[in-house]
Amino acid sequence: MPPPGLHSLILYDNFEWKTAQKSHENLQTICVLTKIPAVSLEEFETKFYGILKENYQRKLDFRNLAEIDNLKLCIISDVLAGKSIGKSYKDMLETFGADNIDMSDLKKQLVLRRVSNSLKTVVEQGNLFTKELSIDFQQNFICVDDIHFSASYSAEWDVDYEEMPLKYAMMILKNTKLQLNRLHIVSSSSTDPVFIDFLKNLSHKISTKELYLNVDCPETTHLFLTCMKPEFLDILTLKTGNIDEIVKLDYFLDFPVFSIKLSNLTEEHLMNLREGLSKSQKFKDCYISTENPIRLELIENVFSLSSGPEFSEGPRQAFLKEITENARNRNSDDIVQTLMTALSSAxxxxxxxxxxxxxxxxxxxxxxxxxxxxxxxxxxxxxxxxxxxxxxxxxxxxxxxxxxxxxxxxxxxxxxxxxxxxxxxxxATTRKQPVCINEPVIVKIMSTLEDAKSEIDVLLVHLSYSALLRASEASNLQWKDVRVKNGLLEVFVAEAKNDQLGKGRTTFVQCKAGSDLDLLLKRWKVRCSLKNPDFIFHNLHNQKPLSPSSISSIVKAKFDAIGVQGSHHALRRGRANDLQAEGFSLDEIQRTGRWRSPAGMSTYLRDNPRAQGIRVEEMESEEEEEGPPSLTREAPVPL
Known part of the structure; x- marks a missing residue:
């Protein structure tokens, strides 16, 4: 018999985007701690998908969730995850609704967080609540410090003085659910090889909002950086490191504040730094300190500080520099700022x-x-x-x-x-015909539907094909931009590559009730209803829109899965050619695909009889000729 509250836990785990297997692992941990009888994976999966199906049907029928009478398992799950009471209450409110929360008297059940002493002990032993950790490696000395524990170990006390603090630090960092606010690591001597091996073999990334590194060599700095979870890191402070290698890291662009100390700063260092930071959408501040003074003209030369945000050169640079100097002499810096903003947004x-x-x-x-x-x-x-x-x-x-x-x-x-x-x-001698992804490929991709993740990927492919979306347009598409009316799907593209002023265009797509596109949209809308994101294609963790490059990668992966070569743009090209083959006029195709001119559209279309004025009736009535007619000699007619 399933434990009380399992129904609520499954809905709650689904709200947090957990798969059936992850949800089962969560339940197993709870069962061990609370002495509840375990549930087999097979039985759990049957229950998991049955509850989600029932919930999905209720939403389609505009009915509320079934009454939630026990939130005990949800509360324990939040305790294990290290959630605060406020965060736990807010998430349950979003998942189950205010009426269900009031009916189940959640505030009384939250007392579980205070009275479950054994559970609290287990959680603390797992160091889920550690928020700051400091490790200091010195010659014959190691110090480890966190909120719950602080100790120093010296060779004067014990020959194996490294063992205990390192074991403690590694126990904390080994926790996959650990989320630090600050990780501070200092090593004036050689970092302990045991700790280095631990980092090399760590099976997960460490989550910390702020990382301070002052270690013995650039190679060790690089190793520490590769162990960090990039999307969690906000502030990075380095006292040593090879800046040329650091900017090559995949996640160098993912944190907003970067600080580094170098023995010497060269123009090449700054060029590398400029190139790396210019690709970041999150970057805000960079602090560089050196042992020797930094020449101002070096920074001005690389970052073009005297001529605005762009790389101005020649007469343009001299002209902008003169404007800047005149403005400074007359206390009119705001005018220069207005000009530079206009130049950068033109x-x-x-x-x-x-x-x-x-x-x-x-x-x-x-x-x-x-x-x-x-x-x-x-x-x-x-x-x-x-x-x-x-x-x-x-x-x-x-x-x-x-x-x-x-x-x-x-x-x-x-x-x-x-x-x-x-x-x-x-x-011209080697150019290949551009790839077109046609409707049969879309049908084949529909057969790859397996789970929620594959559903959204297939929807991305189907909608991009049907509405002739560019990757950037799919990235910016919001739920408010699409609506179904009288069997037509209206897709409003607010801003496009050829619509920089954002006037917006609408494309209409056949979307009858019960069609593949209709069902995919409705199912994804229901799945998103708990978190209510603005964007259709969004990151499941923070609801931010997927980038155009992510959109392209997802589509290419779907093509690779069925053995088809193509890119996201091949969907737009293929749909345009399919419309032409179906008899749509060039003007109709241009309007559907939101091309600004026939010349821009013409590069997408292949040669087609209809485009050259041959009517459909003529094509169907004429039989295909296999070659020139053959002559046969007739027998002579007798007189």
Whole structure:
């Protein structure tokens, strides 16, 4: 017989996005601590999916949840997870609703948190409530300090003085549910090899909001950084480290505050730092300290502080510098700020970011070779890049250069144009036909439905195909932007690549009741109803929208799973060609796909009889000819 409160626990675990297996593991832990009879995985899964199905049907029928009469297991689960009473109460309120919470008298049941002494002891032994941890390795001395425990161990007291503090520290860090506010690690001598081996073999990432590292060598710093959970880290302070290696870490872009101390700061260090931080969407502050004074002109040269946020060069840089100096002399810094903001927002944010990265790479290449930062060096850089990139990349480099220089000489412009045209001719001999993902592929992807995760991935593919969405448009799509009316799904695209001013366009998609797209949307809407996110395709942990790159990766993974080569954009291309094959006019396809001009749309469409004026009736009435007609000799007619 299932324990009382299992129904509530399953709904609560589902609210926290736990799978059936994870929910069963949670129940097993609770059963051990509270002496409740265990439930087998098979029996639990049957119960788990049955309850979710019942809950789903209730939502479709606009009925409330069944009455919740026991929240004991939910409360114990929250205690094990280290939740505060306030957080626990809020989550249960969101999961079960105010009426059910009042009916079950949750406030009385929360007393469990105070009277369950044995459970509290187990939790404390697991160090779930440790929020700050400090480990100090010194010569013949180790100190470990946290909220519950503080001790120093010296070689003067015991030959094996390292063993006890390290075991304690490793016991804390081994806890997969640990969430620290601050982790402070200092090592003026060689860090203990046992601790190093522990970090190398750690099976999970350590969660800490702030990390302070002052260890003996850059390699050890790098090891510590690879053990951190990037999405949890907010502040990183390093006293040693190789900045060139640190910026290469995948999660270097994920924390907003970065601080480092270097023995010497070079222009190359700053260039690496600038390139890494320019890719981050979270970065706010960077603090650098050195043993030697930092030259102001070095920072101004790399970060272009005297000419605004972009890499201004040549006459443009001199012009902006003059404006800045005049404003400072007349206490008009606000005017300069207004101008710089206008310059940085004149183009789309993604365009400014891409151009900034191209200019950064160009400047780095020129400076590394000791060349002057001018037009001639830029043409040399373009010639060098043409050996490894296509004509589109060369055109982007040229556009980025023009953005910060404003003018190019006639000979320079001719050289750039001829480099790009030469590359286009070479590409014409090897260019492959772009991939189109057509409706049969969508049907095949529908067969991969297995669980909640696969449902949202399939919905992403289906909706992107049906509404001809770009990855950036799918990323920004909100629930308020879609609605079904009279068998039509209205998809409002608020802002697109070719709609930078955000006027918005609406695409209409056939979505009859009971169709695949209709069911996928409704099921995902029900699953999201507990947390009520704004965005349709969102991160399950923080409800923020998935990035366009994440959207593209998910779609590509679905294609790979069924053995199809293609990208997210192949869905848009394939749908446009399918519409043409179904007899839609070019004007109708252009409006459906939200293209601004027929020229932009034409690159997506393959040759098709309908596009060349051949009517459907003519195509169906004429039989396909297999070759020229053959002549046969007739027998002579007798006289």
């Amino acid at each position: 183009k789309a944010a993604s365009t400014m970011k891409a151009y900034g990265q191209e200019n950064e790479q160009r400047r780095r290449w020129i400076l590394e070779r000791g060349l002057p930062l001018n037009e001639v060096s830029t043409v040399m850089y373009l010639a060098w890049k043409s050996e490894s990139v296509g004509s589109g990349s060369l055109a982007k480099i040229s556009a980025a250069y023009k953005m910060v220089n404003n003018e190019v000489s006639i000979p320079g412009a001719q050289c750039v144009a001829e480099l790009i045209n030469s590359k286009k001719r070479a590409e």
